[in-house]
Amino acid sequence: MSKPDHSDEQLVKMSLVEHLSELRKRLIIVAVFFLATSSISFQFVRKIADQLMALGNGFRFVYLAPSELFMQYFYLSIICGVVLTSPVIVYEIWRFICPGLKKQEKRAICYALLSGFAFFALGAVFAYYVMVPIMLQFFLNMSSGISIEPMISFANYVGFISSTILTFGLVFEMPVVVMTLTRLGLLKPKWLTKNRGAAILVIFVVAAIITPPDVVSQTLVAVPMVILYELSVVLSKAIFVRRQNRQQQLEA
Template identity: 35%
Template sequence: MPFLDHLEELRWRIFKSLGAVLVCVLGCLFFADWILDAILLAPTRASFFMYEVLRLDSVNVELQNRTITGQFFAYFGTVLAVGLILGSPVVLYQVWKFVEPALYPKERHGMRFSAAFATFFFVLGASFGYLIITPVALQFFAQFNVSESITNEFDISRYFSMVITWTFGAGALFELPVVVTFLAKAGLVTAAVLKTGRKYAFVVILVLGALFTPPDPFSQILLAIPLLGLYELAILLAGGVERQRLKAERAEAAAEAKRQAAG
């Protein structure tokens, strides 16, 4: 395909992606009240189901709006964020359809698996951030008092920001096995290197936890625990990639030996 035709194809893929996101955002406008009340504000209520699951002694969290535009931006910001999330599969599909013609059949199969792999770990991480980190950290800070004369009441903008950070930050960090698998396939890391770097990985994980969570050691450690488990999983995956590569090299060497013997 000529270069200009590639640009035209890319232009239409972008238009379709933006159209899908716009439709999702407009659709979320009809459910904005439910999204805010049943999802984002649910952890502020002591009746939130995860408090029972986690056996937490919960209290209602009081929210306040301290800026003129606080509730306005919280409302429409939520609609936009949820619309982007719902439209993201279509965006990924359009990116895939643009790249697909340039790949070999084997590469296409690998990319499909990688996309599913990445999606699974992102959803797992986002679920952990919303269902575990958010309720535990929120109740910890809501009930932490240096004096009985001080009442904990959180600003609504700060609350929404923290929930989004906990949720999507955890989702991004849970992509660790996907990133390591990609690097292993590219030959940039090995299982041996990962095992040797465990102590350094622990420090890096704590730093990443600090970047993707509020600046407190409590939520930082809470996020670091599963990340350490994912790091161990990444070591196993890197080892699996190495074994597959070695097996392929042996098969190729055997086939080459057969061709030479036949010749």
């Protein structure tokens, strides 16, 4: 009776061990960069806090617990660490998944990672320099003419700014999501064009939800989102045509 052949099983086990080893290597690199950038950011956290508080000119900031200020400084340093480490995270993700991809898949994933990073950064910058000052000014004006002094917890203030930036960063990912779904064949540009009216209506509803209840703020959010939707339609059409041409060449 012949002995069972365990070569395939051994290859699978070796492959799994190698993948886990590579993943651990990538995670260690990211962790080292994150700890380093967070530690450096903590040395400048007071200047970072001053920059954030400058956006809320007119508010008086307080902290309600003995440890609140320190914890928010720590939280800000972690956020800065994540932001500064994000290029390394994107690069290490790419290095980990790259060996197992085909040439076309490499190109698609590379575009998705780079464009996703760029659009998220664009949304974060838009939120910080445009929307956050407008929203803070709107809320500050609510107290004008009344005897209520605008004092705000520093923890709530930091949470408001970080959540606003995160929201707009995710909103600006719309073209990336559409491009990815089109590449996978799950979305067609015809559907986007056909439902343009409904999409614009949804955009204005979403803009009204995530902004103060005034027309200016809603318009400032809705217009970039509509532009992003139209850009998504153009990109989807280009990818869809290229995908069809590639399939026709393969079938010929």
